[in-house]
Amino acid sequence: MNFKFQNHNIHLFAYYLSEEHNSLGYYKQDWLWDKCDEIVAKTIKPEFKFNIKQHLNLEDKSEDPWANLNKYFPKMDDYHPIYVQSHECFIESEQNPTHKIAIPPDENNKVFVPGNETATISPVKIYNTYGLCIQLNNLNIKNAGIFRDEDVKLANPENCLVLDINKENQYFIGQTLLVTINLEKGYFLKCKYNPVKFQKIADNYLESLLPKSFRKPSFNDSGKLFGSLVYQYGIIRDPNSYYHVLICFVLDNQSANKFEEYYNQLLDLFLFRNRIIHAYNKIKQIEQEARNKSQELQIDIKKSQEEQDSENYLDKLQKLLRELPNFSVEYAEKLRNLKEFQYLIVSHTRNYADKINEIKSNFPKDEDFSFLEDFIHRTCISYQDRVNAAVNFFQLDISLIDNAIDSIRGQLAIKQANTERQLQNTITSLGIGIAAAGNLLSIYEATNIIQSIEQNKGGDKDVQSTPTFAISFIIVWIISMLFGLCIWQAASWFFKWRYKKGQRK
Structure with a gap:
């Protein structure tokens, strides 16, 4: 053409x-x-x-x-x-x-x-x-x-x-x-x-x-x-x-x-315009990064809640508790950067308006500068509204992270207390079972000794032989262990029942 x-x-x-x-x-x-x-x-x-x-x-x-x-x-x-x-x-x-x-x-x-x-x-x-x-x-x-x-x-x-x-x-x-x-x-x-x-x-x-x-x-x-x-x-x-x-x-x-x-004024004016747009794009970038981090965090928390009955639930809670403070610090840093860019937008919007007024002061009042002023009315004001919303989003997210930290600490404390209580009950139940088995074995030994003494006093020389005694001892030991195991299970069931009953109250 x-x-x-x-x-x-x-x-x-x-x-x-x-x-x-x-x-x-x-x-x-x-x-x-x-x-x-x-x-x-x-x-x-x-x-x-x-x-x-x-x-x-x-x-x-x-x-x-x-x-x-x-x-x-x-x-x-x-x-x-x-x-x-x-x-x-x-x-x-x-x-x-x-x-x-x-x-x-x-x-x-x-x-x-x-x-x-x-x-x-x-x-x-x-x-x-x-x-x-x-x-x-x-x-x-x-x-x-x-x-x-x-x-x-x-x-x-x-x-x-x-x-x-x-x-x-x-x-x-x-x-x-x-x-x-x-x-x-x-x-x-x-x-x-x-x-x-x-x-x-x-x-x-x-x-x-x-x-x-x-x-x-x-x-x-x-x-x-x-x-x-x-x-x-x-x-x-x-x-x-x-x-x-x-x-x-x-x-x-x-x-x-x-x-x-007015060439020099245009050089200044376009600087302010580009600084505003550059700051706004940086804010959008920070906001997107924060949203991605927030989604990752929500997924991790949701997964941990879905696996409450798993064996490594306590480990996952502890891992989350180590990661969340880092999230909070990172969010605080992003919020600080965001507020710096927010200040740049406000400051350069003012500079842009002042520069237009400087140019307008040399022209008749009816001179049309709406082409330049539209950037303030159509763009800068909407930018500031969007940035305010982004700041509120960050502050809310930081608050949610802090609440999540407190909640996980509480869950971790409860879980650790339950684990310690279960361990204590297990030790107690096991002690009862061992004691019961020991008592049964002791009773058998004592009975056997008494029978041996009475037989010796009566002149009965047909004392139980060593192999026969060993077999009897093994049988009684096995019976004692089974008896102790039953007592341990019964004690464990009793402590669990008592704990759940206390929880319902």
């Missing part, structure tokens, strides 16, 4: 957590800057090796809420871009910002060429987050007024404008891709009274910009920004395909100037 543009400029706003947040795993310190170098190499294709870190001041670890990272200017001065063209890097002259000077100073006196393909890079640090804006201007302008599908594709070689395709980097907060399009005047007049045509152009442009194999963000909303029509893509509820893309049709020079004038 052919697009009738005067030009199209691409603005990539990307945000990366600084070293202060390196608790999420391996921290790739140069990840964002390497991505910047990659984009410049693939789009501008400079004749030299561009390295953004050479031009940055990253050593200062102060806790200022905002800092310019361009090392050629004071840290707290203002946003100062770095301009990259195919032949050299440039910065603004301090005496005349419209004049660009080469960095480092060039012996061949290379000069900035207006109209050439240019990457304008603004590196900053905002609220302990690195922010990077790469503005790609005048890309692939060959035939004035006509852009082919291939020309748009060349603006995003190898899909380099999507920084974290697999969503693997825990420190990458997110990105916003803003495309500003100036339509050819005659074509603009044809579309002016038919907004559907503008959306169709935006849809086709996005289809051409991103590879066919890439899952493209869905259309979300439309409105106006600085007097320009804007179409928003990316459904937040669908995290697998969510990428924030804005396609704006700049209607006149006044609108174009407004974008340039």
Whole structure:
């Protein structure tokens, strides 16, 4: 498809957590800057090796809420871009910002060429987050007024404008891709009274910009920004395909100037937006992990209750009692993290609203900013409600775990007491049985001795022989053991009956 543009400029706003947040795993310190170098190499294709870190001041670890990272200017001065063209890097002259000077100073006196393909890079640090804006201007302008599908594709070689395709980097907060399009005047007049045509152009442009194999963000909303029509893509509820893309049709020079004038505010605004969404996604991740743990815990408790009569029931209770405090500590840690992200959502929602009010203060009261404000009313408020529910869920689960610990301790104490009582009864019953058997055997021995004495006194020499006595003793011993066993069983039954009778009372 052919697009009738005067030009199209691409603005990539990307945000990366600084070293202060390196608790999420391996921290790739140069990840964002390497991505910047990659984009410049693939789009501008400079004749030299561009390295953004050479031009940055990253050593200062102060806790200022905002800092310019361009090392050629004071840290707290203002946003100062770095301009990259195919032949050299440039910065603004301090005496005349419209004049660009080469960095480092060039012996061949290379000069900035207006109209050439240019990457304008603004590196900053905002609220302990690195922010990077790469503005790609005048890309692939060959035939004035006509852009082919291939020309748009060349603006995003190898899909380099999507920084974290697999969503693997825990420190990458997110990105916003803003495309500003100036339509050819005659074509603009044809579309002016038919907004559907503008959306169709935006849809086709996005289809051409991103590879066919890439899952493209869905259309979300439309409105106006600085007097320009804007179409928003990316459904937040669908995290697998969510990428924030804005396609704006700049209607006149006044609108174009407004974008340039409030460019820095947009950089801040998109940071707050991405921080809010990033925090919310982290909360959902924590919540899902907690639900999985909770289900595992419920299954373990349910299984233990179903096996009360098993021999290893006591061991399972003891195992649960060892595991539950760890669950409780883990839940408390997750609740703490969740509340930190909750604070981030509340804080950056306020920052987002304040930044919009800052922009609105320079416009007439009837200027429409509902496109930006809808994020607060439609998204942030629902986020806060959902997070409050998640906090309540965690607190309830922690309470349930504590109750489960107390319940299992009680069951364990009762079970141990019953086991000890049964052991005591067994020992008592066994003692009674042994005593009974011993008494029977003793009676037999005593009777046998008395008979022997009486026979000796009467002169009866036919005394029972030793083998006969041994056989009789064995028989009596067996009878004694059987008798003792019966007494033991009877005593055991009696103690159990008495215990159950006491339980019923």
